[in-house]
Ligand SMILES: Nc1ncnc2c1ncn2[C@@H]1O[C@H](COP(=O)(O)OP(=O)(O)OP(=O)(O)O)[C@@H](O)[C@H]1O
């Protein structure tokens with residue numbers, strides 16, 4: 272592509288006006304809402320799919336020998352069922368680990384504990400919890416099934432709502448960026464009104480004039496967006512480290528995966544394109560008013 | 563109509579009104595022949611600049627018909643006007659130089675609008691600067707130039723593309739008589755090469771300096787000496 276001979280016509284005042292900094296703030300918000308949107312999306316999928324397949328079978332009786340007998344029978348029965356992908360009894364040390372934060376170490380040896388079996392159903396059998404309950408009732412009358420999806424349904428709902436909020440936030444950010452770029456273009460047009468009028472009288476087309484402003488505003492907006500993205504990436508990185516230090520499942524949510532990284536990298540070019548389009552539209556509309 | 567064939571500009575009952583005031587230009591009917599040299603005179607406020615603005619497509623007439631290059635200006639779609647403007651070179655009464663561009667870049671502007679690259683435009687621009695005696699001011703911004711120097715930049719910019727029609731609004735208003743003579747000689751030379759030239763001026767001394775020139779006199783928006791009448795309509799040699 273040959274260089275546009277008019278490309279250097281507007282004075283090269285770098286990052287003129289507040290627009291690049293507003294864009295930087297917007298890109299920062301966009302980066303964070305993108306990352307949280309992706310994380311929530313992953314979480315919602317996990318909650319939706321995995322939890323529908325997961326259940327805990329508890330054998331609740333104070334009679335320890337009966338509890339252990341029923342637990343062994345239930346485990347055997349579960350393992351023979353075609354709809355069950357995996358079944359695993361939780362050992363007493365695992366229970367200890369789970370309960371330690373609340374009851375102190377070694378609680379399972381001092382307190383009557385239910386026997387617990389972690390069950391994962393096959394994906395296509397996810398809705399078949401009732402069949403599971405009937406099968407267990409025959410071998411383990413004291414068995415109780417806790418469906419994870421039922422327990423976590425309100426959380427899943429919350430995650431979906433948050434994901435929606437992230438989406439709405441992203442839409443608002445994009446609309447605001449478009450508006451800010453439109454305003455910046457109009458103010459640039461104002462301060463270069465005479466230059467534009469001269470170009471017009473010398474026979475420049477609307478497209479030639481619009482290109483000048485589109486190029487200029489695209490560069491300014493891209494620089495602003497890059498600043499915002501770097502800031503957002505830094506925050507995400509620090510957040511990821513903090514969560515990793517907590518050694519909890521949240522770390523997986525916060526660590527930006529490839530989709531987030533690609534989205535963040537694409538943000539500045541996308542903002543540049545948005546700026547070019549918004550500037551072009553604004554200039555062409557303004558020029559339509561002169562003969 | 564033989565005259566029509568050679569006409570570059572035709573006005574028929576043209577009127578121009580700014581806003582809701584009385585008409586600034588009234589009942590203008592005249593023809594400018596292709597290749598002609600025309601002076602437009604008249605007292606200050608008579609409407610000379612207004613008439614020229616109709617010619618260089620900065621205004622559309624409020625009524626009547628303006629024909630330019632054999633086309634009715636009102637019927638030309640907006641996206642074809644830029645190409646038409648590039649066939650016209652204009653020296654504005656207030657110069658209208660781009661303030662942040664150097665002399666060189668101001669003169670090069672019409673060539674850049676036309677899409678020429680740096681290598682193509684260097685020679686014509688330098689030659690033109692030489693012609694108007696501004697080679698040593700090539701890097702200067704308009705604000706650092708004298709009025710006469712700015713005027714010469716404006717003239718250089720108007721003629722750099724060898725337009726078919728050159729319109730100059732008081733092109734010698736700020737220069738000494740010697741420079742005025744040189745600039746007029748430049749316009750005459752272009753006219754000799756076939757360019758149609760229209761010069762608006764107060765300076766009655768200028769009128770006699772170009773032997774083949776016709777004069778249109780404008781008074782309070784009316785033409786008192788239509789160029790399209792009688793012998794004036796003939797195509798100058
Ligand atoms: N943009 C405008 N809006 C309203 N009135 C205008 C405008 N331009 C010119 N006029 C009016 O039209 C009349 C003619 O002005 P014009 O500039 O055409 O005169 P002129 O003959 O070029 O004068 P001068 O010799 O002083 O340059 C004047 O009364 C002027 O006030």
Ligand SMILES: [Mg+2]
Nearest residue numbers: 610611655731
């Ligand atoms: Mg005037």
